[in-house]
Amino acid sequence: MSNDEREEVGLLDAVDDIHGGVIVELKGPMDCKTFVSSLRASLSHWRQQGIRGVWIKLPIELSHLVQPAVQEGFCYHHAEPTYLMLVYWIPVSENTLPINATHRVCIGAFVMNEKREVLVVQEKCGILRGSGIWKFPTGVLEQGEDIFAGAIREVKEETGIETDFLEVLAFRQNHGAFFGKSDLFFVCMLLPLSSEIHKQESEIEAAAWMPVEEFAAQPFVKKHELLKYILDLGLAKADRNYSGFTPLSISSAFSEELSFLYLNSRGL
Amino acid sequence: MSNDEREEVGLLDAVDDIHGGVIVELKGPMDCKTFVSSLRASLSHWRQQGIRGVWIKLPIELSHLVQPAVQEGFCYHHAEPTYLMLVYWIPVSENTLPINATHRVCIGAFVMNEKREVLVVQEKCGILRGSGIWKFPTGVLEQGEDIFAGAIREVKEETGIETDFLEVLAFRQNHGAFFGKSDLFFVCMLLPLSSEIHKQESEIEAAAWMPVEEFAAQPFVKKHELLKYILDLGLAKADRNYSGFTPLSISSAFSEELSFLYLNSRGL
Missing domain, CATH: 3.40.630.30 (Gcn5-related N-acetyltransferase (GNAT))
Structure with a gap:
């Protein structure tokens, strides 16, 4: 041409x-x-x-x-x-194109008050619908949302409870749950700042403060390894000396943007 | 009809x-x-x-x-x-469709040998190309890959060094780096099992074992907050009492699949 x-x-x-x-x-x-x-x-x-x-x-x-x-x-x-x-x-050499996003990020919230009651919900949709099983509030991060902000938002949306973010206690990675993509599920501990529950109509069947022993006694919790760990980690943090990761704001050499580094601040 | x-x-x-x-x-x-x-x-x-x-x-x-x-x-x-x-x-009620994958997952590897030399590379592509700056090996997880496996793979690909995975020392979340998506960057500590470097031709300009003080003295490291933290956390783990998260295999109540929970195993 x-x-x-x-x-x-x-x-x-x-x-x-x-x-x-x-x-x-x-x-x-x-x-x-x-x-x-x-x-x-x-x-x-x-x-x-x-x-x-x-x-x-x-x-x-x-x-x-x-x-x-x-x-x-x-x-x-x-x-x-x-x-x-x-x-x-274009070229004949090896393709080094960046891969598409591979993970959805979810949070689960362990929120316990001074009476040792944990904040729990029953869901209207999904795999546990109609089962009567109480679980911790969970949710999916929105695009561009920070983990700690997403945990505070989900607890507020599902139960009306205001919280402070304390720590990421652990995280789980699993594969293939969703269109061949992977999930990263962050177990978060939050401190309640209010006590009166206002449950979300669209997604939540029931929300309650439940004595932690009563929650732990549910057969479903006993056979669900992740749930059992959330409970154990929350209690290890509340009662003993467990250290998770706390968010710390850091700057980037390449842009003006602040981002958050989650680390064991007690160990530094 | x-x-x-x-x-x-x-x-x-x-x-x-x-x-x-x-x-x-x-x-x-x-x-x-x-x-x-x-x-x-x-x-x-x-x-x-x-x-x-x-x-x-x-x-x-x-x-x-x-x-x-x-x-x-x-x-x-x-x-x-x-x-x-x-x-x-279809319905007129609120759309509750699950959101698309939002995050790419990257790893950075802190690998230090018994002579207190860290494993470092210079990249052929990207923002640091031609700068002469030494950095830690980094990379992006493939679809379906576990974090610890991705860290071991990237170190092996870029430098030829075999490693054992030790801990996730910290992670950073940032937004908008890539087509409006977010990145989760996991700082991993690995133990070297071999010493002879075979660098990757396609992506790596140079790879070396470098005394950790020499690495820390680079002006780029001093002004790059994340790099400084990777170094501090790696040394806190090697020399003091820092606890990151180690992977633990757990089962799911809903499927046969095993997945990994990363937690502070010393605190449980």
Whole structure:
């Protein structure tokens, strides 16, 4: 293709990424034919430039361009409700594209008051629905949410109880629970700041303060190893000398963003 | 639509999920027109049954059905290289669909030998390329990989050194580093079982055993708070009484799968 022809076709707008690739973020309306011509001209241009990974972010409004992109050799990389990210690896050398997000992050909350009652719920949905089994409040982190903030939010949403975050007592990693993805489940201990329960209507059947011995006596708790550990760890922290990880705000050398490092602060 | 007509159109094959929804996994070839007719008939059927979430898993070979599904009201949920998962929420009540995976999981490895030398690398790619900066081996977990296994693998791949996993010393959560997703970075301490370095050609510029004081004296380490903590925590573990989390295999009440709980085993 001559330079003149390329001018006529028009290359796709792209910005460089830090790994020697380019990102195309399509926004306005575009018909299939224009897209395919521009994409072919752009790929030829990028190949000459030694570009490696080519990313195309297609908003869901442009779903008619998914098939043409796939026909030009693109694969899916990841998707969110409003867009699909496609990617194409140009060189013949080994593909070093970053992998998609692999984990969902969940929290479980151990909250015990001065009367040694633990905060427990029965769920309206999921595997324990209708079982009458009392469990600790649990939930899934929202995108961009910190672990300690998610634990405080879930306890508040499900039971109405205000809490202070104390420690991550432990965490469990398991695989394949959800669309082939993995879960990281953080066991959190929180201190109650209020006592009156207001349960969530949509998801929670019942919420209560329950004497910890009564909770421990449930047959389900006895046969559920993770639940038993949450209980043991919570009591080890409350009564003995257990040290989990506490969050500490730290800065990054590469950005202005603060993030949290969770560590055993007693050991440093 | 009468029962006869529905028979003629043919409903999509679907299996129930545990949350009151259905999952359609399209496999064979299908043209757009047949797909749209079957999808409409199926949605009408599921609506009458009180189904809530409808999932469609479209292999990349069927990318021509993405646009028709979106036109019928489906959104994207997630994607992997070979398929796109779409979802449609039928009822008028609040959408309780599970969220897509939100985190990538990374590991950093503190490996120190008996001569108090730490295992360090210079990278060929990324933000530190060409800077001459020595850093700890780091990497991203593969889908389905355990944290301790990923740490052992990355050290072996980058440096050729065999290790035993000792502890998670700390972890850091940060947001927005990667396509709006979050990272969980686990600081791992490993014990070296071999000493001869064989560096990885594709990603590693150099690998070495370096006296820990020399590593600590690098200006980059002094201004990089996370790196400084990795060093402090590794030394606190090696020289003093620091307790991180060790992995313990536990069973689940719901499946045959074993998973790992990481906890402070000294505190229990």
